[in-house]
Amino acid sequence: MVSSQPRYELIQEVGRGSYGVVYEAAVRRTGARVAVKKIRCHAPENVELALREFWALSSIQSQHPNVIHLEDCVLQRDGLAQRMQHGCGSSLYLELVETSLKGEIAFDQRCAYYLWFVMDFCDGGDMNAYLLSRKPSRKTNTSFMLQLGSALAFLHKNQIIHRDLKPDNILIAQGCSPAGSPEPTLKVADFGLSKVCSASGLSPGEPVSVNKCFLSMACGTDFYMAPEVWEGHYTAKADIFALGVIIWAMLERITFVDAETQKELLGSYVQQGSEIVPLGEALLGNPRMELPIPARKKTMNPSMRQLLREMLSANPQERPDAFELELRLVKIACREWDWGT
Incomplete structure (x- = not known):
């Protein structure tokens, strides 16, 4: 299901690295605080790292208090967003998988692709x-x-x-x-x-x-x-x-x-x-x-x-x-x- 209406409101940036940017955010419907990691899928290595994290966290069937919980994963192409789930068969997701496997971009590079990971918000740093x-x-x-x-x-x-x-x-x-x-x-x-x-x-x-x-x-x-x-x-x-x-x-x-x-x-x-x-x-x-x-x-x-x-x-x-x-x-x-x- 594709939507142009964001479910989360970004509050402030809390971390940045070569892999992506992490924000403190709020769920629009409830106001609950979450962490949102934004990963730009502009290089095969970024896509591979993002998919490894997605595959690991989405494979876990239960939560543990000492392991970060993946609440949601959103794949964005330009202005549209699509929720991504484990075993997803959407064409956008399969293009990312192909990019990771081949080591080269397998989607239209004129479009901006991002993965957004919504996770527990940790307010105490590392x-x-x-x-x-x-x-x-x-x-x-x-x-x-x-x-x-x-x-x-x-x-x-x-x-x-x-x-x-x-x-x-x-x-x-x-x-x-x-x-x-x-x-x-x-x-x-x-x-x-x-x-x-x-x-x-x-x-x-x-x-x-x-x-x-x-x-x-x-x-x-x-x-x-x-x-x-x-x-x-x-x-x-x-x-x-x-x-x-x-x-x-x-x-x-x-x-x-x-x-x-x-x-x-x-x-x-x-x-x-x-x-x-x-x-x-x-x-x-x-x-x-x-x-x-x-x-x-x-x-x-x-x-x-x-x-x-x-x-x-x-x-x-x-x-x-x-x-x-x-x-x-x-x-x-x-x-x-x-x-x-």
Whole structure:
């Protein structure tokens, strides 16, 4: 169904990158706040990233509090807009799919094509900005670990490998407890590099498992990439490694300055002389390297230290899967142990 009447009113721009522009918006009918990501489909790589995100989020049949929810997807051509759904057979949608598959524009370039993603509005920024603007907190660390573990288990249960987990791609929705204290909710977002696994290649009747889905395209962000990703042969265990980098950096406030943006970022690394090297790259060159976990004394108990060592193992088979990880994080959080304050 094609319409020229917009359902959403843009309020203000809240983010911009090479991939697209994000706005705070309101649903015209209800006034509810949403986030709207506008992606210009002027290049095959933009179309591919947008479709990957659409396919991943629209394949999820239920919602999870710690995974961004795709409320609506609208495909715009010039002044007309068409809602897009998973498995949609419209000619406009099929032109985008063809563009992604062929690596060249397959539609009339005289027309302006845009994809609009309508998602949860997160008013607390990303995990990086949120944590680095506040003092370290044991309560926040514990809460964020549990939320991240739950989100990743949910994604892997739904056969989705994220492939670009990092603090910049984890958003914060601010809220308050019944007592009035801050109670932030994490939302894993940015699924442009994600992969939805299928049963193809598996034995008939064998259930789909992200840990049996082998991928060969090296992608992600250097400081969070597992050793095997650098070589281009990996499974969902690469997400476990990335989460290990994030949690270690969060617990000990390990940061580095991005060379391109000069922005301070949470992330674990290895110091080699005056250079800092991503953990995955360093472990690829020296799989037996002993990581200094913890980097500071008395910042975590033995159970957490052991879990992080396993998550950051050079051998993906030694890492827990997302379901075991979620259970172990819950057990650790339920014990009395000293994070520091």
